[in-house]
Amino acid sequence: MNITFQVIIAFTSVAVLLGLMAVVRRIAQTIGINAEVQRKLVHIGTGLYALTLPWLFPDRWPVYMLIAITLVMMLFLRLPKVAKSGLGSTLHGVDRKSYGDILLALSVGLCFFLSDGRTYLYVLPIAVLTLADAAAALTGSAYGTRFFQVEDGHKSIEGCAVFFVVTLLVSILCLMLLTSFAPLNIIVISLMVAGFGTLVEAASWRGFDNLFLPMGLLVFLAIYADKDLTSLIILAVFFAVTLLVFRFLAPKIGLTSHASRVYITTVFLLFAVTAFQNAIIPTLVLVAHAWCGRTNPCKGRFPDLDVIAALVLVSLGWLVLGNATGWNAVSFYGVTAIGMTMGLSALALAPLAGVNRMIAMVALAVGLCAIRIWVVYANPDYANWAGSLWGVIIATLFLTALTPVVFPNAFWRARITKLTILSVVLPFGFYVFSIDVIGLLR
Template sequence: MTAPLQIGLALGSVAVLLGVMALVRRLAGVWQIGAEVQRKLVHIATGLYALTLPWLFPDRWPVYVLVAVTLVVMLVLRRPGSRLGQTLHGVERTSYGDLLLALSVGVCLFLSGDEPYLYVLPMAVLTLADAAAALAGSTYGTRFFKIEEGRKSVEGSVVFFTVTLLIAILCLMLMTPFPPPNIIVIALMVAGFGTLVEAASWRGFDNLFLPLGLLTFLSVHAASPLAGLLWLAAVFAASLVAFRLIAPRIGLTHHASHVYVTTVFLLLATVEVHNAIIPILVLAAHAFSRSAAPCRGKYPDLDIVAGLALVSFGWLTLGNATGWNAVTFYGLTAMGMTLALCALALAARPVAVRGWLLLLAAGGLCVIYAVAFGLNPDASNWNGPMWPAVVASVLLSGLTPSLIPAAFGASRVTKVTLMSLAIPVTTYLAAIGFAA
């Protein structure tokens, strides 16, 4: 297939998507279809089409063009007064699901490489299990549990688990050489992990976290021996119980505790323990700052998880895209986030006390960073320890929130994340440019 034909097919795909939305909107007016059902119908149609992309396009770049154009169109449709956009945004809660769905298609396709099941399985779960759970819950749900932005039904979660389990077994049987016992254990873990992510979702973030989380988990552990898979399942179950017991003592809701345990488990399941310590400390530092110096965010516990997850997936994608391992830069970013949150928590302390405590925190983080660097292989340490960048990041992340804490009262996580990314991203881009 020629390049112009692939571009035409990509643009035509966007036109078809708009046509589907217009059709659903029209049928909704005739048959009185609710906003949630409209949104899920478009979700299913989009997801089913996305499943064909690896075979529809001989090259990957037209898919990325398709994703980029779709994101622009979705942003335009989010404008107030867009009648067509009401097909996606007619629900009462705030959601970025349409944007994140398009983004997840591109990122999952890129990260899946030459393993089709790493793309098909997560996208099939997102398309079919998520829609089935939402429709079953809204239609037949009788038992509910509360989340920050409403409620979820037990029936919907059961349907999600069942559909995901069937999808996982089918995909793994048809697309991998794994032995049957391994397939059963992997499928159960995928269903359990996916159900927890879906049940803990908010603002449509499950459209990104669910497929990327499943892809990351599968890419690291799908080929593990059966004993390793069983051990991982036991750790996951123990983490759930532990967080449920600890959550009330540190002021976390059950919903937030589920989000936290999912994040911690995914970190420990995808990177070496020494590389997961500082990212996990971001969550601890947030809990400290939230109690000592609350921000004006509506759901700060969920915001910090979203920020950390986006940073994690962002560095993973960037490292894969450039071919230069980014795990050290990821640790540097997490160090900045941790120190910035500690600085905000200590902002009300006397200057001398604050200074000594921040110095102690920075020193501890540097020790952990140095230990992780020493344990990482040469492929991860290709740019050296980067101590000048570490010092610059520590100064920026420690001094800025300490000197102007009021600037972080609103949109705290967004500001902390962007500030913590500034030096690592600049250093990384300069380093790969020099290396090239």
């Protein structure tokens, strides 16, 4: 297939999506379909089409071009006039705030990129997102009677049950058709995918399940799908223990039931998909945030969810960057987590007097550096290719510790966003410098 024909298919695909939205809107006006059903019909149609991409395009670049065009179109459909009364009303007619349309397009692109030609790693997550998520939402809307709180909305027990069953069936079918795994392994993997996926879907908010669900499943499958049965059972036990620990700890550290479910999902993923030593400091970000929330709370509406979103996006960002460049980024990810932990700890220590606060901050910095020494020692050589990074670490510690001290009023709102930017800027800059991106692009 030549380049011109692939470009034509990409633009035709966008036209088909717009046509689907127009048809759904027309039907909704004719027979009175509510806004939630309209969104899910577009969601299903888009997802089913996305499942064909590995076979539709022989090259990878047209897929990325298609995703870029789709993202631009989604942003256009968010314009107030278009979103409320135009074609965008099929996506944005619901009352709640959601980024699901943008995150769906991003997830398709990220799954396609990270699957690296292993079809089941792309098809299974997108199929679950397309079918199970839509079935759960429609079931909850039509038949839900028992609900639980999610941010400023709610989800239903009935919807979660349907999500589990559909995910289980989709996973078994995909793994049977697209892999050569042993039947017993397929059953165990599918049960874990269904259980983990249901927890992610139940914990997500503002459409973030469109990102967290497929990416979580892809990373999980990439690492554990080909493991032996014993390893899978050990992982299932670890998942169960994580659930029990957080059920016990959540009330003691002031987490809502929704936030505790999100924390469970994140901590499980951190320890399940990366080496133990590399998950310690990212987990300390959550500990520091809980501490900060008790001693120096901010004015954000849902700070517990904000920190999870930031940590997940940082984790995915470094994962994608490392895969895209071919240079392992886990060491730089660790430096970012050190900065986030230090910044939150500096805010948590705000009630202390000046000298005591500085002493405590120095002690924390020393502790984080000690953990970092152990992490570097435990990691393989390919993860430490850029060296110890002590210059970047010390500079990041100073930046994230002193900025909240010098500008305390700047962190009453959007605290997590600001600390995340401060924590990422130096590691990212040095990473780009280290791999000589300019040379890579030539």
